[in-house]
Amino acid sequence: MFRDKVSSSIVLGSDDLELLQRFLEAWCEENDVSPESQEAQAIASGLMNWYQFELGDRNNLKSGPSTPLPESEELETLLRKLKAA
Numbered sequence: 001m002f003r004d005k006v007s008s009s010i011v012l013g014s015d016d017l018e019l020l021q022r023f024l025e026a027w028c029e030e031n032d033v034s035p036e037s038q039e040a041q042a043i044a045s046g047l048m049n050w051y052q053f054e055l056g057d058r059n060n061l062k063s064g065p066s067t068p069l070p071e072s073e074e075l076e077t078l079l080r081k082l083k084a085a
Contacts, residue, residue: 012052024044
């Protein structure tokens with residue numbers, strides 16, 4: 001069940017909101033759903049609830065991978081596209 005946003009002791013910063021926005025945009029793209037739809041709004045609400053009340057360590061989401069990614073041209077191309085987005 002969703003908790004009341006007012007009861008949250010966690011203050012979300014701009015980096016938190018940007019991360020959640022990227023999650024939502026990726027979900028919408030993957031599921032071919034408009035970000036303005038009611039379905040996307042429900043997902044956004046669920047993401048906020050999960051991030052504020054259920055996620056153990058938010059820093060794990062913000063840090064990069066613990067081991068270096070393998071080098072490949074395909075991966076480099078994908079990373080450049082993601083950086084440009």
